Amino acid sequence: MIESAVRPLIAMSRLAARPRGGRRRCDRRMRRANRRGQLTSTSPLAQNISPSHSSGWITSPPRSLGNFPWERGYGYGVPAVDRSFGWLSDWIGASSLLLMTWMARSRILGDELRRHRNSCGLTLAELGARTGRGKSTIARWETGEKPIDRDDLLKILGALGITGPTESALLSLVGDLSQKSWYDxxxxxxxxxxxxxxxxxxxxxxxxxxxxxxxxxxxxxxxxxxxxxxxxxxxxxxxxxxxxxxxxxxxxxxxxxxxxxxxxxxxxxxxxxxxxxxxxxxxxxxxxxxxxxxxxxxxxxxxxxxxxxxxxxxxxxxxxxxxxxxxxxxxxxxxxxxxxxxxxxxxxxxxxxxxxxxxxxxxxxxxxxxxxxxxxxxx
CATH class of the missing domain: 3.30.870.10 (Endonuclease Chain A)
Structure with missing residues (x-):
């Protein structure tokens, strides 16, 4: 249910960054979504993806955060997000923060770190040299096997040049990894x-x-x-x-x-x-x-x-x-x-x-x- 509601918005956000024909298609989809009640004047999508903005996301999430967990094969069926992702919880409804266990959080964070490392063209050993950590430790962080603390994450984010909304979102997420709940x-x-x-x-x-x-x-x-x-x-x-x-x-x-x-x-x-x-x-x-x-x-x-x-x-x-x-x-x-x-x-x-x-x-x-x-x- 949540997935079906959010997928059109994801598609529009990507089209918004495209010129000419993509922009026109995005505008048409936005109008259809608005008629269906999927957009409101206060939603980040309506505010930041409009015909007057040709650069895509303005204050909302950058595309560097990647696809949603269900598109990455985690199989949870709903967006695995929570209140820490302020822009996203406002976008899809904070109650859909839903159901992210400790392991899911750790895996999603690790996946993001691995993608950013690869986009920078760094090996595990090279990132380890920049952060003072062994490549095996970084590998375990990236697979979600080992939780990462805030200090180590700050070093990695600095080494990868991650700033802005992406940095804030990842730092907020890591804060929950040190506190497992009994149900995790x-x-x-x-x-x-x-x-x-x-x-x-x-x-x-x-x-x-x-x-x-x-x-x-x-x-x-x-x-x-x-x-x-x-x-x-x-x-x-x-x-x-x-x-x-x-x-x-x-x-x-x-x-x-x-x-x-x-x-x-x-x-x-x-x-x-x-x-x-x-x-x-x-x-x-x-x-x-x-x-x-x-x-x-x-x-x-x-x-x-x-x-x-x-x-x-x-x-x-x-x-x-x-x-x-x-x-x-x-x-x-x-x-x-x-x-x-x-x-x-x-x-x-x-x-x-x-x-x-x-x-x-x-x-x-x-x-x-x-x-x-x-x-x-x-x-």
Missing amino acids: EADMPKRLRDLAALESKATKITELAIAVVPGLIQTSAYAAAVLRGMGGPEDRILHRVENRIARQTVLAGSVQYTALLDELVLQRPVGGAEVMRAQLDQLATLSQQGNVTLRVLPVGLTHPGLTGAFILLEFAHGLPIVHIEQQRTSALLDRKAETAAYQATTSTLRAMAMDAEASRALIHQYADRWRDRAHGEHF
């Missing part, structure tokens, strides 16, 4: 690693749950019961529980998290009475945490969320992203029309849900009922 090396499916990455970057997370307690607020026992219900080897289930609990560290930060819980979630006996008692006690405790809000949608209420659970992730810059999950698959939605619909649904659900205090009281009531049932009494 976790043994987990890419779709879950992507979700964890987005959760770590979000400023606000709103989650609708209609079947089970959301993963970010599950206990280990509850998570294990849910995953056992889906089947699979026990060791694999326990490993997935560990990953799920690791995701919850995001709630220790500043993100504002809201869970909209269908009341049936509090009634469904996942894992048995004692597991439910412990789970609801944890919900009651979490609801008192400053950045966590739990709201209950009363049973019997017909609401627009009955068609399926979802997670709405919002960011400090750019458009929101919606995560939807089924039994074996999941999807990330980032088109404005799609995310706007989920934002509207979220607003409706907030208006229909019980307030935070009433929800906490109801959670306590269900916790007491499950406690009684765990001691042999009727629910």
Whole structure:
């Protein structure tokens, strides 16, 4: 989705630097893109590639940065960029900074360094002589096998004569290589690693749950019961529980998290009475945490969320992203029309849900009922 939206802009940016016929073709494509709503008066493309500018990029990215990662064969399917690339995040929407793991960042940086070295006609040994580093070390930087620190990168950029926007972008990128997140090396499916990455970057997370307690607020026992219900080897289930609990560290930060819980979630006996008692006690405790809000949608209420659970992730810059999950698959939605619909649904659900205090009281009531049932009494 993101790729299809950005490819026409990439093509136009390249045509913009061409004279005569290329310029006319670029102008025609720009007019078509404008009619489709792909350009705005404030976008870098509209500002910097116009009939009055014949030199291509003015303040936006120079062509020396090369093609996007999906064109270089990384296979990620979306632009692997983040907020550090200010011009690019503004261009395509900062929420599409998306999903760049530590290894992806390291590989992309290394690829850029190798291209610039080759364009300068330098061998690994020659660049090493200029920077005081061995050629094997530089080779490992270029393959992404070894992260490069800021001081070494500055030496390389100086030796290669890289300045301006390219220098700023690469320096911003390298700042993230020294800080791996737990999900960068976790043994987990890419779709879950992507979700964890987005959760770590979000400023606000709103989650609708209609079947089970959301993963970010599950206990280990509850998570294990849910995953056992889906089947699979026990060791694999326990490993997935560990990953799920690791995701919850995001709630220790500043993100504002809201869970909209269908009341049936509090009634469904996942894992048995004692597991439910412990789970609801944890919900009651979490609801008192400053950045966590739990709201209950009363049973019997017909609401627009009955068609399926979802997670709405919002960011400090750019458009929101919606995560939807089924039994074996999941999807990330980032088109404005799609995310706007989920934002509207979220607003409706907030208006229909019980307030935070009433929800906490109801959670306590269900916790007491499950406690009684765990001691042999009727629910």
